Amino acid sequence: MPIAHAGHWLTNIAYFLPVVAFLVWLVITQIRERRRSRG
Amino acid sequence: MSLIAHGLVARSDLPIPEWLFGWAAAMVLVVSFVALAVLWPQPRLEREHWRPLPGGVGRVLGSRPVEILCGAVGVVLLGVVVYAGLRGTQSPTANFAPTFIYVIFWLGLVPASVLLGDVYKAFNPWRAIGRAVGWTAGRVARADLPAPLTYPDRLGHWPAAAGVFAFAVMELVVSNGDRPENLAIATLIYSALTFVAMALYGVETWIDRGDPYSVYFNLFSRLSPIETRDQVVGLRRPLSGLAALKPGPGTVPLLAVMIGSVTFDGASEAPIWTGIAPDIASFFQDVGVSPQRALELTFFVGLTGTIVLIYCFYRLGVVGAKSVGGGFTTGRLARAFVHSLVPIALAYVAAHYFTLLLFQGQGLSFLASDPLGDGSDLFGTADSQIDYTLIGANATWYWQVAFVVAGHVVALTLAHDRALALYDQAKLAVRSQYWMLAVMVGFTSLALWLLSQANA
Numbered sequence: 001m002p003i004a005h006a007g008h009w010l011t012n013i014a015y016f017l018p019v020v021a022f023l024v025w026l027v028i029t030q031i032r033e034r035r036r037s038r039g
Numbered sequence: 040m041s042l043i044a045h046g047l048v049a050r051s052d053l054p055i056p057e058w059l060f061g062w063a064a065a066m067v068l069v070v071s072f073v074a075l076a077v078l079w080p081q082p083r084l085e086r087e088h089w090r091p092l093p094g095g096v097g098r099v100l101g102s103r104p105v106e107i108l109c110g111a112v113g114v115v116l117l118g119v120v121v122y123a124g125l126r127g128t129q130s131p132t133a134n135f136a137p138t139f140i141y142v143i144f145w146l147g148l149v150p151a152s153v154l155l156g157d158v159y160k161a162f163n164p165w166r167a168i169g170r171a172v173g174w175t176a177g178r179v180a181r182a183d184l185p186a187p188l189t190y191p192d193r194l195g196h197w198p199a200a201a202g203v204f205a206f207a208v209m210e211l212v213v214s215n216g217d218r219p220e221n222l223a224i225a226t227l228i229y230s231a232l233t234f235v236a237m238a239l240y241g242v243e244t245w246i247d248r249g250d251p252y253s254v255y256f257n258l259f260s261r262l263s264p265i266e267t268r269d270q271v272v273g274l275r276r277p278l279s280g281l282a283a284l285k286p287g288p289g290t291v292p293l294l295a296v297m298i299g300s301v302t303f304d305g306a307s308e309a310p311i312w313t314g315i316a317p318d319i320a321s322f323f324q325d326v327g328v329s330p331q332r333a334l335e336l337t338f339f340v341g342l343t344g345t346i347v348l349i350y351c352f353y354r355l356g357v358v359g360a361k362s363v364g365g366g367f368t369t370g371r372l373a374r375a376f377v378h379s380l381v382p383i384a385l386a387y388v389a390a391h392y393f394t395l396l397l398f399q400g401q402g403l404s405f406l407a408s409d410p411l412g413d414g415s416d417l418f419g420t421a422d423s424q425i426d427y428t429l430i431g432a433n434a435t436w437y438w439q440v441a442f443v444v445a446g447h448v449v450a451l452t453l454a455h456d457r458a459l460a461l462y463d464q465a466k467l468a469v470r471s472q473y474w475m476l477a478v479m480v481g482f483t484s485l486a487l488w489l490l491s492q493a494n495a
Contacts, residue, residue: 012311014058016067019481026473027167030362 053433058449060436061487064444065480070446074475075455076469082460083280083455085486089266089275097272107268110157110167117164117226119410124223126153128412131217135410140222140403141210146396149388152228152256155263158248161444165233166253169242170236190248195288198236198298202229203249204346207300210306212338214331254293258284258381262449279455281381286374292350294380298482299346301387305489306345307338316341319430339376352481353380359474365462376475383482390439390490394430436490443486447479455477 052306053064091097099105099216116139124136126250131137151158159167177184192345209216209225216222238244246253261280266273284290316337357373367375401423408421415421430438458468 005110007129011056011058012488015054015491016481018062019477019484022065022477022480026477028361029473 040100045109047308053436057487057491061439061484062485064447064483065441065445067275068447068476068483070453070481071451072455072472073451075117076472079452079455080465082100082456084276084279084456085460087275087279087283088338089268089273091271091273098270100272101267101423102272103270106161107167109161110170110384112270113164114167116162117230121223123410124219124221124226125292126411127219129219130220130412132402133406133409133412134219135223135406135412136219137217137408138399140226141217142396142399143403145206145210146392147387147400148256150396151258152260152350153262153385154262155259155266155328156263156267157257159260160267162252163253163337165230165237165250166246169234173242175298187244190240190244194249195290196248196254196293197289198249199251199254199287200293201247201254202301203293206251206297207296207303208339211300211304211342212335214335218323249473251435255297258294258297259385261378262382262385269469278449278453278456281378282456284378284381284421291373291377294377295353296345296379298387299349300342301384301391302349302489303342303345305391305492309489309492312341318479353478356474356478360471360479362472363467363470365467365471367461372471376454377459379450379457379475382446382453383479384451386450387486388445389442389446390486393438394435397429398425398427419438422446439490440487443483443490445481451476451479 053060070083092100120136120139123134127134127136148159173184185255213221231252233245236249239245240249247257248254261284262278263273263280264277266275266280307316319337319340320330320333323336324330328336354369354373357369357376360372360376361367363367389484404420404423408418409415410417451472455468455472458472458475462468462471
């Protein structure tokens with residue numbers, strides 16, 4: 001059942017990929033900056 | 040009405056999938072962000088710049104006789120709404136009250152406020168009645184009336200947030216929220232509460248700070264370049280009205296309610312909600328609640344939960360902005376940037392409801408002639424019909440995307456300008472805005488996903 005409806009779910013997730021990707025990039029950037037400031 | 044709000048015909052033959060519109064919208068925001076960082080190096084909106092309309096036009100439009108006339112129109116409409124609700128047919132689509140309240144008033148006044156300024160203040164029937172009663176009492180007493188109480192600062196916009204929430208509950212939760220009689224009774228209850236508040240704190244103070252409808256439409260009117268000062272209508276720098284907003288306690292919750300209620304209205308048609316709603320309703324029925332109340336409680340939980348989620352998402356962005364430095368508390372930052380949520384609220388309302396305004400708004404022509412639904416034809420338009428061919432499904436989608444993108448670009452601009460004014464260093468200001476950009480992209484994605492669910 002989950003696989004049968006995967007297309008529907010994947011389409012829904014696709015809407016939010018930009019914000020998820022952006023948040024991941026933000027978090028990684030902040031971690032790197034903190035390491036740089038400590039080092 | 041909900042059906043019309045979300046379109047009658049499924050979209051077809053779009054050049055790209057709907058979710059790709061979301062990615063394109065996100066790219067537009069990112070490009071806008073970069074453009075602002077490069078081309079907007081100094082705050083511009085914090086400086087006030089107001090001038091009256093030329094040729095005495097501003098003085099005439101803002102004059103007391105015009106104000107009294109507008110107030111009288113508002114009072115007449117209020118009377119018609121209450122009378123029609125109590126005495127007319129209880130069919131929501133054949134009675135003047137539901138369409139006027141939910142479409143003409145609640146939706147129609149939004150674009151009117153954005154384009155023409157705070158027009159609601161002039162037509163506000165409760166303000167007109169309050170001022171008339173105060174003027175009459177002063178004449179009768181032949182002495183100064185007792186001074187009103189000082190409006191508590193800690194109350195802030197909480198009454199407005201509570202009032203807008205109550206309206207959303209009536210609209211989205213209560214089973215018979217569009218029943219004309221219920222709307223008339225709710226209007227009378229609201230009137231009583233408003234008059235008590237006006238008596239306590241003064242008419243103008245309550246209108247400016249606590250009255251739900253006044254505060255709600257005033258927020259949208261701050262996007263307009265038109266502003267009335269000291270009974271003179273004039274022009275100000277676009278968006279500067281929002282930069283001049285003085286947020287207080289309850290302002291962020293108010294914006295969360297405004298965005299969250301529209302979000303829930305859209306999400307309530309999505310499979311994610313229709314899948315879990317029956318389970319929540321079953322839980323309430325298992326504890327002894329009737330099926331109708333269980334459904335209402337379910338929607339109440341959904342509405343409240345959505346509002347809380349919107350609030351938390353904004354706070355997440357604020358916490359992120361705080362993490363870049365600058366020495367500001369999260370509370371300070373939350374209030375500093377809350378004005379940027381107003382164009383987002385506008386984008387949500389416009390994208391979600393403009394077809395309802397376009398279609399059901401036409402119903403005013405036959406409802407004005409037959410407000411009670413009893414076969415009258417006061418103005419000869421009782422036989423007019425709604426033209427559902429005004430706009431197609433694809434064009435609707437394009438307009439919805441345009442509203443969402445435009446609203447969020449404006450929000451980005453406001454947040455960027457505020458950051459420049461807040462932070463000493465431009466670099467810190469831009470870095471803090473990475474998090475606001477994430478919030479904007481999130482709201483954009485959410486808006487487009489919600490709109491896609493309506494035709495899923």
